[in-house]
Amino acid sequence: MDTRTELLKCAENVARRRGYDGFSYADLAKEVGIRKASIHYHFPAKADLAVAMIERYASSFSDALAVIDETSDIASDRLEAYVQSYRKALSGGAKLCLCVAFSVSRDSLSKEALQELDDFHSMSHEWLMNTFQLAKKDNSVSNVGDPKDEAAALLAMVEGAQLVARAACKVADYDRATRLFLKRLA
Amino acid sequence: MDTRTELLKCAENVARRRGYDGFSYADLAKEVGIRKASIHYHFPAKADLAVAMIERYASSFSDALAVIDETSDIASDRLEAYVQSYRKALSGGAKLCLCVAFSVSRDSLSKEALQELDDFHSMSHEWLMNTFQLAKKDNSVSNVGDPKDEAAALLAMVEGAQLVARAACKVADYDRATRLFLKRLA
DNA sequence: GTCTATAGTTTGATAGAC
DNA sequence: GTCTATCAAACTATAGAC
Numbered sequence: 001m002d003t004r005t006e007l008l009k010c011a012e013n014v015a016r017r018r019g020y021d022g023f024s025y026a027d028l029a030k031e032v033g034i035r036k037a038s039i040h041y042h043f044p045a046k047a048d049l050a051v052a053m054i055e056r057y058a059s060s061f062s063d064a065l066a067v068i069d070e071t072s073d074i075a076s077d078r079l080e081a082y083v084q085s086y087r088k089a090l091s092g093g094a095k096l097c098l099c100v101a102f103s104v105s106r107d108s109l110s111k112e113a114l115q116e117l118d119d120f121h122s123m124s125h126e127w128l129m130n131t132f133q134l135a136k137k138d139n140s141v142s143n144v145g146d147p148k149d150e151a152a153a154l155l156a157m158v159e160g161a162q163l164v165a166r167a168a169c170k171v172a173d174y175d176r177a178t179r180l181f182l183k184r185l186a
Numbered sequence: 187m188d189t190r191t192e193l194l195k196c197a198e199n200v201a202r203r204r205g206y207d208g209f210s211y212a213d214l215a216k217e218v219g220i221r222k223a224s225i226h227y228h229f230p231a232k233a234d235l236a237v238a239m240i241e242r243y244a245s246s247f248s249d250a251l252a253v254i255d256e257t258s259d260i261a262s263d264r265l266e267a268y269v270q271s272y273r274k275a276l277s278g279g280a281k282l283c284l285c286v287a288f289s290v291s292r293d294s295l296s297k298e299a300l301q302e303l304d305d306f307h308s309m310s311h312e313w314l315m316n317t318f319q320l321a322k323k324d325n326s327v328s329n330v331g332d333p334k335d336e337a338a339a340l341l342a343m344v345e346g347a348q349l350v351a352r353a354a355c356k357v358a359d360y361d362r363a364t365r366l367f368l369k370r371l372a
Numbered sequence: 373g374t375c376t377a378t379a380g381t382t383t384g385a386t387a388g389a390c
Numbered sequence: 391g392t393c394t395a396t397c398a399a400a401c402t403a404t405a406g407a408c
Contacts, residue, residue, distance in 0.1 A: 003391080019290045021207040024383060038392045040385065096290065103353035104205045104282065104290045117353055143329075149365045152350070153343065156363035160346025164338070167289035167303055177342035179335045189373080210401060224374045226403065375408075383400065390393075 004042045006032050008056050011049060016095040020050065020105035047110040050102075054116035057098040058123065065127050075135035076185035079154070082128070083178050086158040093169035100159050125151050140186040157181060190228045192218050194242050197235060202281040206236065206291035233296040236288075240302035243284045244309065251313050261321035262371035265340070268314070269364050272344040279355035286345050311337050326372040343367060 001009075010031045014023040025046070029036035043049035068081045089097055099120050102109065109117070128151035135141035144150060161177035187195075196217045200209040211232070215222035229235035254267045275283055285306050288295065295303070314337035321327035330336060347363035 018293050019205055021205060022291055100349060101290050103349050104287050105208055107204050145366045149362060152362040153366050156346035156350055157343045159349050160342035163286060163289050163345050164342055176335060176338040180331045180339050
């Protein structure tokens with residue numbers, strides 16, 4: 001793997017544990033095994049790194065959603081996989097979704113990074129909306145309301161469930177918070 | 187107001203905007219109007235400040251829940267007030283619940299602070315559980331599941347809704363995420 | 373209780389050799 | 391591309407005068 005990618009991977013890893021203001025170039029240098037001055041060759045400023053991190057995260061997230069869509073045509077299957085993916089991202093209570101971690105540090109981010117953050121949420125929201133729209137047709141989810149509202153509610157729920165589970169370092173808290181929603185799935 | 191309280195108020199304010207790793211003694215000194223060295227008289231280390239912040243936050247939150255209980259005996263009224271209180275805490279998309287902000291910076295907190303964080307979540311969860319238990323009796327909420335699961339789901343939802351709204355600085359996002367739940371209230 | 377002064381560390385970032 | 395060397399600024403924290 002090239003150094004740039006290795007840096008991005010490492011940065012994502014630590015940012016999802018500690019937030020944007022909670023990691024430094026020194027942390028990355030130590031982990032990747034180069035000097036911190038060398039990092040500036042790949043990312044001149046931390047703001048550049050932040051943008052690249054969100055871009056990479058959104059891209060891989062988008063890929064994951066595409067895989068979910070390919071795996072099943074049933075809305076309930078897709079939503080279950082979605083909830084499961086946020087559970088997996090928790091890493092046993094040690095990590096958060098990158099965008100959850102970055103949302104808290106909003107004031108430290110550049111305009112460009114905030115735009116990327118916004119794009120990520122838009123993409124997630126749209127995928128969820130379409131999936132709830134499908135659920136209305138295939139009847140695989142009980143009691144479906146306005147897809148726009150359902151999408152916003154589920155996005156908030158998985159992000160909040162991650163947060164609560166992270167606070168206590170207990171995946172069980174994530175499971176408890178999402179249980180009633182999963183019961184609505186066929 | 188005494189300086190200690192003023193410092194706590196100010197620290198809460200900035201921590202809810204920027205997270206635990208996002209503010210410094212210099213920020214507080216500037217805002218409160220004393221030198222940063224003076225802050226150490228009240229809070230020897232930042233870890234001490236963190237503990238006092240959560241204590242104060244949990245205490246005022248607990249008071250707010252007591253007021254809600256006094257205002258109405260109907261479960262749906264109480265839950266609506268609960269959701270509303272998280273909305274108000276958003277401050278137009280500028281702030282988060284202190285415990286949401288601190289959960290992200292978990293690794294920077296002392297054991298004592300983490301314990302306080304845990305206590306806060308326990309208190310919230312218990313109040314919600316009792317309220318959903320009441321809802322089962324007074325039928326003011328539609329389709330109530332296991333109170334324990336309902337409590338966890340709602341806590342996750344309001345915290346997640348705050349986060350999404352904070353990311354975009356749009357209170358409307360909070361409203362959209364909580365709309366379907368509020369529809370279940372009588 | 374608040375101040376000045378300062379220590380010791382860490383931060384993000386740059387210059388220039390290799 | 392990575393290094394050494396260095397910078398100025400910010401950080402938490404302490405000592406001691408008032």
